[in-house]
Structures are given as structure tokens and as C-alpha cells.
Amino acid sequence: MDRLACVDLPAFPLQLLVRKHPDWQSFPVVVVAKDEPQGVIQWVNAKARAARILPGHRYAHALSLAPDLRAGVVAEHEIATGVAAVAERLRRFSPEIEPCADAPGVFWLDGAGLERLFGSRRRWARGIERDLREQGYELALAVGFSRFSTYAVARSRPQGLTLFDDPDSEHAAARDVPLELLGVEPRLRDHLRRLGVVTVGEFLHLPAGGVLERFGAEAHRLHRLAAGEQWDPLRPKAAVEPIEAVQVFDDPERNTDRLLFALERALEPMFARLVRERLALARLFVEYTLDRPPGAGRPRRGRVGPPPHLEATDEYGRRVRIDALRPAEPTLDLQVLMRLLRLRVEGDPIAAGVREFSVRIEPVPATREQLELFAHQPRRDLAAANQALARLRAELGDGAVVKASVRDGHLPEACYGWEPLRARAPAAPQPRDQRSLIRRIRSRPRLLPPQEGRYRDDGWVLGDLEQGPVIRVLGPYVISGGWWTGGVHREYHFAETRRGDLLWVYYDRRRRRWFDHGRVE
Structure with missing residues (x-):
């Protein structure tokens, strides 16, 4: 049978917050929904729980229990970025990774045939555990045969590695897991508790038909998954393809303005692809191939310390300069990035002419606000268009800018006329089933x-x-x-x-x- 691994990073938003503030590790830490006294606490660490702070408490109440409490807000895009980063690290151990959509921090990995590459399944699992711990994550890892059982065991054992040799032992371990650890809907959990049903095994003792009739389709699906009666295949998320572009010049380019214009032209379709794939730019890498050999550059004046770029030599012996830019936050605004590029190139001039350049974008999932803002701000700027029309009228006269208007006339050429255009209005196209002929x-x-x-x-x-x-x-x-x-x-x-x-x-x-x-x- 094919092997499957479940990686659980418990309280994943809390771990992201502690990674962001390493000096908080010795304090009670909580994640709040809003940074205000009445903000609801969502996640707590062990020190906060020892101070009797629980999820659902208000931030002000928690401060009264622990004056040295540390709290922060973890936004949705930060969680999505963290999930994408962990998934990318896990691709070193398996090509098929499925992040859990309902529980951030839970991942399934397909382990079929990988023991031949890593030597054994245990070495493969130990490599996953060691790599994530080196990144500062706390995790539980279960390697077994089914999605539900590995998930249940990983949730019930918050630390360490669990490796099953046969499906029977895996299923037996999953039966002892409390239902409250599996994210069961609170109302269903409370109903089952009144019946004395607390663990997965006790839940499986209930007849499937009765669960469907009394508790609904979702509880019936959970019952079938726990019993192994419903096939729940791995749905891996495809890896994000690199977003790259290359521009080659006929002659070495030494003019900064022309170089930045070429960079902007190369980045425009890349940003359009980011929007289509609901991504945002986290980092930009620009690699310039120069027309001088190493050591032939102009000396830099007025700079103290090493330059902000990297220099190397490619396989053809050509000098290469690499610039890495990171905006304050992942962005879909091309002009923000172009201002950073101009600051870098003007503050740290390129030492020679550029024969070619390649740009590569490191994407992360975009937030809903970014996508809405991009959709509500089209590339056509009406204010800029009206200013351009005003300049034309000032130079050529008021009759230079006109628009067509409908008139009453018998002959075709008398059915329309031209009148001065004062200002452009926003477009208001009407939806049509068929395209109109012109x-x-x-x-x-x-x-x-x-x-x-x-x-x-x-x-x-x-x-x-x-x-x-x-x-x-x-x-x-x-x-x-x-x-x-x-x-x-x-x-x-x-x-x-x-x-x-x-x-x-x-x-x-x-x-x-x-x-x-x-x-x-």
C-alpha cells in the first residue's frame, strides 16, 4: 500500500507570531483577532495557558491575568504566506503536497516510492522533522496509510514522530483520539458528549444510518472517513511555476532611464500573470549581464561598506550583477516596485553597460483586498487622460479634440456630427450576448x-x-x-x-x- 504522511504544526498562527518576534519565547504569547482591549484571543501558548488564559477570552482580561503578556495579530495573508513557505520546503521530500484548507499548518505528503531515494521510510520522516525544526517550527508527524488516521494521530500527539507498519495498528491508534482534537463542529461535539461519545472509536460504534438521520451529512461523512469506508484521495497543490523574463539588448545599454523603461516593459505582463493567478510579489531578483570582465568596473565613490548587490561570473566568463529587492509587503503595484528599482540603480550605479537582464519574481498568495483594489483601479487613468486632452487643446485649439454625436439626418453622412470633447467620462459598457458590427x-x-x-x-x-x-x-x-x-x-x-x-x-x-x-x- 502507498504511504502517506501528515505534518501538523500546532497553533500555526501562534508559531508564525513567535517566529516574527523571537524575543517573546520566554513570555506568555497570544494571537488576537484585533489589536484592541476587546479583541478576542484565538491562540495561546503553554505559558499563557498556565496563567489560565484561554481562547475566547478578551485581550484586556488576559492582561489582568498576565501583565507580561505579549499579543499580536496574524493576518490572513501572513498565514497564507507561511503555509506556502512550509509547502515549498516540504517539496524537498515529496513532489505531491496538500495543505489542509480548513486547518492551516496541516499538510499531507505522498510517500510512495520515496524510501528508495532516502533509504527508508523512517529516514524520510526524520528528514522532514529535522528540516522543519531547524526552521523553528514545532510539529507532529505521522506516517501511515490513510488521510484521516494520520491526521487524527498527528493531532493527538503534538510532538514527535509516529510511524505505522500496518493499517491495523494505525486504525487502532486513531480510534483512541478524542473528537475535540479533530476540529469537530462544536454543536455536534456537544451532542455526542451527552451520549457519552468522546473518542473516534466510540463514534464508530454508532450506526452510520443513525448518524446520517440524526446529525446530518457532515457527521455521516466523518463517520465513513473514520471507518475507512469513503475514499478520500490526496489532492496535491501544484507548485507555483517561476515567473521569469529575459531581455537582450543589441548593444550594451548604459542609459539608466532606458534600462528602467525596459525593466518596466518586462514586468508589466508578469504582474498581469500575478493577478490572474491571485498572487503578489514578495521579492524581485534582477540579474544584469555586463559587457566588462570582472575587475573592470568603475570605482564607486562615497560608499562605505559593501554594495547592496551581489557580483558573480557566469559560465561564459561574463560579469553578472544580481539585485534582490523586497517591498515592505507583498504588492501588486508595479509603480511601487519601479520606485524601488530606480532608487537601487541610482544609489548603486551599474559599473558597465548591460548586455542583457533577467528578472524573476518570488510570488506569494495575494490578499482579497489587494485583488479588489487592483480590480477597482484599472490601468486607464481618466484624470491623466483629461490632462493630456487639455494640453492638446492648449496647443492646437479647442477644435482639435472632438467626439462623434448622433444627429437627425436623411443621408448616412448627415446622421452624425462632431462636437468638442471637454472631458472623458468613465466607460459604461452594456453586456451583450453577441458582438456588434461596426x-x-x-x-x-x-x-x-x-x-x-x-x-x-x-x-x-x-x-x-x-x-x-x-x-x-x-x-x-x-x-x-x-x-x-x-x-x-x-x-x-x-x-x-x-x-x-x-x-x-x-x-x-x-x-x-x-x-x-x-x-x-
């Missing part, structure tokens, strides 16, 4: 070459040879009138060419000539 009208109809006899659907050439002859004609659609100005009689047709163009032409009865009046797109 008829583009020439300001003055183009006279077509004379035709011998009546037009035909085959062989009629209205433009260049690339457009091809007309293969189909629809019409006529007659527009007549204007007797007060001498009269107008036009027979409009839609002419489709071999290339696919749809032209709008008409035959003028008074002039006895064909005219090209526009096209349909």
Missing part, C-alpha cells in the same frame, strides 16, 4: 472605377489585388429624397470580397457611378 463611414465617398454593364457577383474588383474580387453582393437598400436640393437616389449594397472584407457601396442613379462609402468590421 460600420465605418468615409468622410467623403470614394469614386469607384467605371464598370462595363451591370455589376456581377463574380470578378468585380473594388480595390487592390490583395483584397480580391467580389464574391457576393447583398442589396439593394434604397435611400431617396432630398427633392428640395435636386433629389438623391442611392442604391446601397454590401459587397463581400474574397479576402473577407465587407464593403458598403452604393450606385448613384443621378451620376450613374459607383461609390465606396465605407466598410463593416
